[in-house]
Amino acid sequence: MIIIGEKISVIAKKVREALMNRDPKPMQELAKAQADAGADFIDVSIGPAEDNGPELMDWAVKVVHEVVKKPLCLDTTNIAAMEAGLKAHNNEWGAPLVNSTSNEPERFPMMELAGKYNAKIIALTLGKGGIPADAEDRCVIASEIMARGMEYGVPMENIFLDPLILQICTMQDQGLQAIRAIKMFQELNDPPMQSVVGLSNISNGAPKAVRPIINRNFLAMLLYEGLSAAIIDPLDKDMMDTVKAVDMIMGKTMYAHSFLDM
Amino acid sequence: MALAIPKETYNGKIYNVQxxxxxxxxxxxxxxxxxxxxxxxxxxNKxxxxxxVMDIAPDEWPDTVKNAIGGAGASPAQWAKFCQDAGADMVxxxxxxxHPDQQDKSPDDAAKIAGEVAAAVDIPLMILGSGHTEKDTQVLQAVATATRGKNCAIGKAVEENYKTIAAAAMANDHKLIAMSQLDVNLAKQLNILLSQMGFDKERIIMDPMSSALGYGLEYTYSVMERIRLAALLQNDPMMQTPIVCDIGVNVWKVKxxxxxxxxxxxxxxxxxxAKAWEVITASGMLASGADMLIMRHPGAVEKAKELIAELM
Structure with a gap:
């Protein structure tokens, strides 16, 4: 599974302050720790960054790339900031991942940028009609997004469809719908479409003690249906052990008694 | 329309080991x-x-191979020189x-012989114990020290004794041969254990345990195939070590x-x-991924090298 490390997020106080003060140290520490723990992409979330988005994203991409040789997942709703990030990104270590487009018109320019900069892109199956009702609904939206991708010259293998993970505590049936969608997304193209989830959303609103249990078990179920990537905390050892165990059970890695230590 | 050959895409690569x-x-x-x-x-690399070469005369070897070596078998150094002249890439x-059941030679004796052999040839050296788990740890420690600087392959380290042998190889800048018994999962496990003790996985050569044509060759073949698929398709860093096949010892004891x-x-x-038996066993191992062969008959070595040259 492709692991997108979620720790550099504007939601975290430490990161927010680092972004505000242009302090590279906390950013670089988080980036390095996540890369060492096995992250394939480092998510760099700066939020909407309305005032100085482009300059902020440019700075963030460069400081992270000073310490990790991994592609980044650029996470902002600010189109200009996204473009600045794509320009600053060092593609020597792999194409960046745009986080994200959807079927909402204000997010279309993200797909255009992905085409222009040869980037990969996360596509939320969320449309004008609001939250999708079920897996079928998600596939309809996914098809529209894929058609737009073709229009902008984004190869299908660069698109990661995101079924939109909703809180299990308020919309219990949506967890299963997301799992079904992961399976169905793969049928939309040959070779199969790739998929991604922002995993921890599933347990938003649940008590802190039960959240990791929900997250880990949900991830295992998604992986069984063929999930390609997840935005998770790679520093969470139990989570990483779940990924390793599922990969091993699915035959993607070879068993050895110490498979968890690899 | 031209025929398009379907090609597999691989993610991994085998380590280079010098x-x-x-x-x-x-x-x-x-x-x-x-x-x-x-x-x-x-x-x-080919x-x-x-x-x-052994530290004792090849009295127990079948006549066909013993005669091919002739008088050289009397002294390990001379024998090694004979191999070098016969076109071997390594000794x-x-x-x-x-081995306690053989002459129970001391680690010091072994170190002395290893030193003499190393001095007699300029091709690289692989040094193997007798396969006695406890004795090998002492012998290989002494030998590793005596041949320091020669960049040899020392072995075979097995699950029961890998720590001491790996430490000796590490301390004296040698490469290590790690052997598991025809089990792909245990082969991986041994490499993980070695890495965990700080031994660089890129200095390991894996011995999956060989066999002779007609006597279980297909088991070795299948284990090696799975190791190679894990290394190349799954990009498994623990399976990307080169493979050595110890062939002569198995071939020259079958009827x-x-x-x-x-x-x-x-x-x-x-x-x-008899020669053909060793060459055909070698060809099977090469086809399943052997990076290094240990053989006995100079005539079989010559044919195996011809085969490699033609296939590369």
Whole structure:
């Protein structure tokens, strides 16, 4: 599974302050720790960054790339900031991942940028009609997004469809719908479409003690249906052990008694 | 319409492992596709053929191979020189005489012989214990120290004794041969354990445990195939070490390499039959991913090298 490390997020106080003060140290520490723990992409979330988005994203991409040789997942709703990030990104270590487009018109320019900069892109199956009702609904939206991708010259293998993970505590049936969608997304193209989830959303609103249990078990179920990537905390050892165990059970890695230590 | 050859895409690559020093140093590994599929990947190094030498006279070897070595078998250094002259890429010194059931030679004796052999040739050296788990730890420690700076392959480290042998190889800058018993999962486990003790996985050569044609070759073949698929398709860093196949020791104890013409006239002449047995066993191992072979008969070595040259 492709692991997108979620720790550099504007939601975290430490990161927010680092972004505000242009302090590279906390950013670089988080980036390095996540890369060492096995992250394939480092998510760099700066939020909407309305005032100085482009300059902020440019700075963030460069400081992270000073310490990790991994592609980044650029996470902002600010189109200009996204473009600045794509320009600053060092593609020597792999194409960046745009986080994200959807079927909402204000997010279309993200797909255009992905085409222009040869980037990969996360596509939320969320449309004008609001939250999708079920897996079928998600596939309809996914098809529209894929058609737009073709229009902008984004190869299908660069698109990661995101079924939109909703809180299990308020919309219990949506967890299963997301799992079904992961399976169905793969049928939309040959070779199969790739998929991604922002995993921890599933347990938003649940008590802190039960959240990791929900997250880990949900991830295992998604992986069984063929999930390609997840935005998770790679520093969470139990989570990483779940990924390793599922990969091993699915035959993607070879068993050895110490498979968890690899 | 032209025929498009379907090609497999691989994610992984076998580590390059260098043995010996100077002009005659040998590098094995480096493959980025399944054996000899040159249209799918690159093969920077040819599989190396090591010829086996012992610290005792080859009295127990069948006549066919003993005669081919002739008088050289009397002294390990002379024997090693004979192998070098016969075109071997490496010498594999097996310290059979250190086995308690053989001559129970001391680690110091073994170290002395290893030093003499190392001085007699300039091709790289592989040094193997007798296979006695406890004795090998002492013997290989002494030998590793005596041949420091020669960049040898030392072994075989097994699950029961890997710590001491790996430490000796590490302290004296040698490469390590890690052997597991025909089990792909245990092969991986041993490499993980070695890495966990700080031994660089890129200095390991894996021995999956060989066998002879007709006596379980297909088991070795299948284990090696799975190791190689994990290394190349799953990009498993613990499975990307080169593979050595210890062939001669298995081939020259089966009846096909010993039965006289008169007993089995339908099998063809012993001399050619026995050599062919070693070459065909070698070819099977090469086809499943061997990066290094340990062989005995100079005639079989010559044929195996011809085969490698033609396939590369």
């Amino acid at each position: 043995l010996g020093t100077g002009d005659k140093a040998v590098t094995i590994g480096g493959a980025s596709a399944l054996p000899f599929l040159g249209f799918e990947g690159t093969f920077p 599989p190396a053929v090591a010829m086996e 594999a010194l097996r310290l059979m005489g250190t 096909e390499t010993m039965a006289p013409d008169a007993d089995v006239p339908e099998w063809g002449g012993l001399e050619d039959r």
